[in-house]
Amino acid sequence: MPDRWRLYRWWGHDGDSRNFDEPDEVVELAGATEELITMGGLTLSRSTQSVGWRWSEHFEDLVGGELCQARHMGYALSGILGVKLEDGTVCEIGPGELYDIPPGHDGYTVGDEPFVSIEWSGMRTWVGRSVGSRVGEVELAGEDVRGVTVHEAARIMAAAGADQVFASEAVRVLCRGGDLTFEDAGEHELKGVPGTWQLFRAETT
Secondary structure, X not given: OOHHHXXXXXXXXXXXXXXXXXXXXXXXXXXXXXXXXXXXXXXXXXXXXXOOOEHHHHOHHHHOOOOEOOOEEEEEEEOEEEEEEOOOOEEEEOOOOEEEEOOOEEEEEEOXXXXXXXXXXXXXXXXXXXXXXXXXXXXXXXXXXXXXXXXXXXXXXXHOOOOOOEEOHHHHXXXXXXXXXXXXXXXXXXXXXXXXXXXXXXXXX
């Protein structure tokens, strides 16, 4: 038995093993792809920014604000990410490097190779709507929230019928063990969001 399983059981856990080739959810938006897996209460993302991607060009209109206001922590797998901070500082992050990028920055791929990383901060903040539920990154603006996730949650809300609560795959996974059950609501095209989304109808037990 591998040592990692012994360690899990020594602490009284069953242990688990996952692969990003089978994520809980895949989000493709404006030149970026997020493959999301939740384990042990922590959500990880394999993030891919395509060649030529830049936050200020591809995400600014969707998220709002002049700079990304999320703190990103992760590990670079391949490619190079350029980062320009609010104070004008510029740095590049390459394969094998851990990074902690503070709020207030612009990010962009460098060269002719996509930037791929594993992130454990910057991609997950709860967002809820009365009939549409989505998990992802948001930006706080006073007492309001905005961002790509808010837009997606609104589109999920619009897909639900009267007296229905729809949720994304990630929300369904995160609610395991609770008082909610989820029925498959089929695939939906969400206005302004690329691709099709598998949605689930939430019901109380």
